[in-house]
Amino acid sequence: MKDLKRLWLISLFVKLILAALLPLSADEAYYWVWSHRLQLSYFDHPPMVAWLFYLGHFLEPLLNSVRWPAVLLGHCGIWVGVELLRKHIDLEKVRVWIYLVLFSPLLGFGSLIVTPDLPVIFFWILSIYCFDLVLQKKDLKSYAALGCALGLGFCAKYHIVLFVPAILLYLVFERKWREVNWKYVPVTLLTGLLFCLPVILWNYQNDFQSFRFQLDHGFERPDYKAEWTISYVIAQILIIFPWVFWSALRAKVPAPLRYLIYFAWFPLIFFFGTSFKALVEANWPIIAYPAVFMLAVLYPRMQQWYRYYVGFFGLLITLAVSMLFIPSLRNMDPKVSEPFDYQKLAKETVEYQPLYGNSYQMSSSLWYFSKTPVFKLSGISRYDYFDTFPEAKPQGNKFYLVKREGNGLPQWLSEQQWTYQEIKRVAPDFVVLEFTRP
Template identity: 25%
Template sequence: MPASIHRPEFRPSSPAPVWERNPALCAGAIIAVTTLVRLWFVVSGQLDLVQDESQYWDWSRRLQLSYYSKGPLIAWLIHTWTALLGDTETGVRMGAVVNSAMAQTLLYLGVARLFRAPALGVLTLFVANATPLFMASGVLMTTDSPLLLCWAGALFCLHWISREPRRRAPWVLLFVCMALGVLAKYMMLAMGGVAVLWLWGLARHGLLARGVAWRVLAVMAAGSAVGMLPILAWNIANDWVSFRHVATLAGVAGKAAKTFLTPDRLPEHLGAQAGIITPWWLGLMLAGGWRALRNACTGRTDEAAADAPLLRRDILLAAGFWPLWGGMTLWSLHTRIYPNWPAMSYVAGIMLAACCLADLLAARRRDAALRAEGARTTAWRRLVPVWAVLGVLTFGLVHAQDVLPLPPQYNPATRLKGWADLGEHLDEVRRQLPDPDRVFFFSDAYDMTASLAFYAPGQPVTYCADFGRRMSQYDIWPSPADKVGWDAVLVRRDGPDMPRQLGAMFDSAQVTRYQSTHRGKPGRAFWVVVLRGFNGNWPSSGSGAY
């Protein structure tokens, strides 16, 4: 997108689009329709719980101040919803649906009222609902669901403070967003870096009131400290395992820290980002981000020199997008970056993409007027409707898994399906054993163990054996040492060769492969091992891997 666009006067050939004439009505319709679709998706049971959801649900059955890999907020929220709706898929996921509706409302009100651009708010909602990342966050109850709400809230609070520093509400809300965000996920601490760059950008253009910088940093630090208190208390009692785990994943500890550059990971990272955002919206985010960064550096906007409201917006969005997105991209040269790690950069990113989309739509209207006068216009702008249609189709297909026109072997969601059917199969296996009431279930991977906890008959306490893996929450909880003499069922993703340690744990083992189904279609395949006579020998979790 060019740095500056000359906009000649023209007479529109058609009335303004509906989102400009009735933005509040359009925003309400988008929020209502998408929320109802998400609610239908959750209630219809098209997709079994993904393993992380099952893990957080299992945490919610044993409420603690924190957990091995995440803060406690996700468990607290799921516990609240399942107390109301039961230990069902709907009960687990209802929080995601509600969080999505709240996040959309916040995005629209923030853009419409704080940026004073209601039509842009509607386009922001459209872009958000057309990205797979936001779609997944609206139906999957993972830590990114409450984090997105807290991150967006903190971002808008910063902008509100820059405009009205004497108001008390944005300061209180900023404190609350920081505290809850840290309880949701440690990534919320990165908002402190965003705030520092935002403050610096405002200060260098004379847009920061006296004393605001120190107050902002103090409020954010206080909110973060409150959120970290239960996490620190839990880690003190558990050998700081959360911080060891995060350091290992970030590549600053463990084996990954020994290799500084792994450039082959960069294409994988960029491909994953294009997949969770879609290439066209990611392209608009980068274009809008570059323009916002240029304006933030020069103090000018495309519309006018020294336009304070637009400059404030560009400084905020540039600070909210580039440090996290760019930092994660550079860090992918050192270690593996999980696709959702830069997710919070896309809160600002969807607003940047919406800004570009608004300009492209305005340019298309100018093009229409110029074509009417026989002038030549830019052809590539005609792709905008294609992107919009693709976005709507993506939303429809993601929320209509049963009609997805892909063979099961090519459908990425297939590996997430079949757990409910496996649970029924395990119930049959258990009943065929001599004493069905003295059977426990376990796996050798934390995610499989968590799904067993939800889908195994009776939703029992399940266990995770360490046959040479990294640590998990299940290593902190008790082992089945009190179940000597019981039989067991082991479920694995790999087979048919079984871990050699099983011979020292049980009297006998029988291995079978089970092909699950979901709504009459093939689901995930599992290896089911029926084990007789547990002797109490449980592998210790001493591998030292975090």
């Protein structure tokens, strides 16, 4: 057990150092902006990611350590998984599970990036742990804890709702209805509702626009394209890793852990189904991975195969870190260089006030790196949190807009007789415009 604690602590230390050194991505900066205007919930996602950034505000003078509260929470999810597994399997298999998580591209290196995925993974693993307690102890405390974990998970990301049908499938197909202490089920429902109340209240107050946005986002395309499903299947096998995927399928699962089958495969099958309606982003089934890895370590040959997994993804992580820290390498990929481009852009445009951006990514990044509010110009891109700000439309007779070359302008600018002139260009493809009106 000491070796597991040492592995957990060393990996936490490495994560915290890297998290402080890496500049925030555009999406992270967006959530950081949320944390400066706290709400019960938000249009794009539930509020947990903003709350975690808020807790890190006092760390901002220390590079990018504002990430630390979220990174620490995510890493604690690994230890919750350890506490769950060590009750049922030997510690060597638990150690392999830790390595599978640490070197997973999304659960490992990806856990340095603070998005709603980070807290939802923690609460998904915690919910599995609490469900295990429910099956073992069948007491009031365990049922209440499960409701708390699920409610807080709903404040992290809506995908936590898939936990409930996974439980129901387990109870039906494994014939475990008699193991449920039904008199305590209302306690789970009440505590779950109580802890997700901020999200429910915000949506009620805002015409359920966040719920509707997420449903439309997942089922938005009228015509099916086979590449959606093909790309989803290939991406998930590669992210999980073929040998790990095979091991999880072939594992002989002991009776006390049979529920892992449903927490692993149901989310993957669910998003496979949605791939017939719309393009599924690679990270959406991330909640399935902890249980998939738990199943994989139950397959005997995984004790040898995990070394190939660690070697392969360890090499990819090394290359990714090298690209981030070596300018000549990161400039090879626009997405890798994007945070550094925005960091430079913030220095080049800080003198222009009031300054607007042409997307939530640009505005958020400029705001974070300059520590000066930069709003997105209303209507210049798809509707998001910035469009709810009264500052989204300029109030005076002059403002500045920084945008990528080729991007358009909203119609209301010409309707209100705004005229503009180009005053500066910033590499690689940014342009600063000055707008005035009579």
